[in-house]
Amino acid sequence: MLPDILFLLFSTGVLVGAGLIIAARNPMVGMLGMLVTFLNAAGLFILFGAEFLGLLLIMVYLGAIAVMFLFVLMTIDIEFYQIREKAKAYLPIGLLTVGILAAEFILAANFGLFSTNITVLPTGPQPSNIVQIGNVLFTTYALPFQLAGLVLLTAMVGAIVLTHRPRSDVKRQDIGKQNLRTKEEAISLAKPKTGAAMGQGVAKHWNPKSVSKKVK
Amino acid sequence: MFYSITLSHVLTFSSLLLTMGLAGIVLNRRNIIAILMCLELILLAVSINLVGVSHFRADISGQIFSMFILTVAAAELAIGLAIVTLFFRNRGSIEVDAADLMKN
Numbered sequence: 001m002l003p004d005i006l007f008l009l010f011s012t013g014v015l016v017g018a019g020l021i022i023a024a025r026n027p028m029v030g031m032l033g034m035l036v037t038f039l040n041a042a043g044l045f046i047l048f049g050a051e052f053l054g055l056l057l058i059m060v061y062l063g064a065i066a067v068m069f070l071f072v073l074m075t076i077d078i079e080f081y082q083i084r085e086k087a088k089a090y091l092p093i094g095l096l097t098v099g100i101l102a103a104e105f106i107l108a109a110n111f112g113l114f115s116t117n118i119t120v121l122p123t124g125p126q127p128s129n130i131v132q133i134g135n136v137l138f139t140t141y142a143l144p145f146q147l148a149g150l151v152l153l154t155a156m157v158g159a160i161v162l163t164h165r166p167r168s169d170v171k172r173q174d175i176g177k178q179n180l181r182t183k184e185e186a187i188s189l190a191k192p193k194t195g196a197a198m199g200q201g202v203a204k205h206w207n208p209k210s211v212s213k214k215v216k
Numbered sequence: 217m218f219y220s221i222t223l224s225h226v227l228t229f230s231s232l233l234l235t236m237g238l239a240g241i242v243l244n245r246r247n248i249i250a251i252l253m254c255l256e257l258i259l260l261a262v263s264i265n266l267v268g269v270s271h272f273r274a275d276i277s278g279q280i281f282s283m284f285i286l287t288v289a290a291a292e293l294a295i296g297l298a299i300v301t302l303f304f305r306n307r308g309s310i311e312v313d314a315a316d317l318m319k320n
Binding site: 001003004007011014015018019021022024027030031034037038041044045048049050052053056057060061064065068069072073075076078090091094095097098099101102105106108109110119120121122129132133136137141144148151152154155156158159162163 | 217218219220221222223224225227228229231232233234235236237238239240242243244245247249250252253254256257260263264267268270271272273274275276277279280282283284286287288289290291292293294295297298299300301302304309310
């Protein structure tokens with residue numbers, strides 16, 4: 001009986017969080033709704049016996065994705081209220097379409113192929129959840145697992161390449177330019193007279209801004 | 217074990233969540249950040265579906281696929297937020313209607 005109550009509790013929490021995301025005028029409130037949603041979803045996963053996945057959900061969504069959203073929200077300076085105001089015109093037709101879709105889905109879930117309601121119980125003693133996942137993930141799904149890693153790598157490289165911009169006020173090493181320097185333009189030899197100091201124009205190419213300003 | 221909760225209840229719940237995500241996309245169709253959040257909701261609905269079926273059919277594959285969905289969601293969000301940042305830097309707005317550079 002207790003698992004049923006927990007299921008109802010967690011699913012209600014997920015739906016409340018989803019409603020908060022949809023109805024939020026301030027995206028920070030939507031962020032809060034997302035935290036509620038994913039925390040309750042993690043509880044639901046653990047209730048279904050997928051402990052590893054539930055904890056992974058908390059780590060990935062609440063630890064990484066929520067923080068990423070917050071960073072982007074902080075860097076974007078915009079009035080979200082103005083965007084929201086103009087969206088009222090789509091309310092009736094949108095709700096109608098989505099309502100019909102929801103009715104179809106619920107009908108399919110209750111009277112469709114999966115509505116036999118037979119619960120298959122695992123036979124014999126079972127290893128723990130993480131052992132089961134490892135047994136399957138590294139044998140049957142070894143290639144998709146590696147491809148998932150490739151997807152993450154691509155996303156990381158893509159995000160960095162997209163948001164990176166070269167800045168002119170930051171000095172950075174240009175290896176090609178360094179390798180193309182010749183001896184003639186890098187070194188200048190001077191023969192000062194005896195008693196005369198090394199004056200201006202001796203090192204022609206060594207002309208940093210700080211020094212040239214002082215000379216002028 | 218569950219007393220009266222069956223697979224149908226889980227499927228109903230996850231379809232409700234999925235339609236809520238779709239409704240969010242329809243209602244917030246000018247705000248890219250809200251659309252991204254609602255996409256996360258849709259992916260979570262699919263994930264819950266898979267884990268529920270995995271529990272009630274005693275098959276671990278559902279959890280594996282749920283993990284792959286998690287991976288894809290993280291990658292999609294990283295790219296999406298990078299694009300949002302870039303878009304805001306170039307256009308000064310995150311409205312979908314501001315993306316009209318290719319018009320005419």
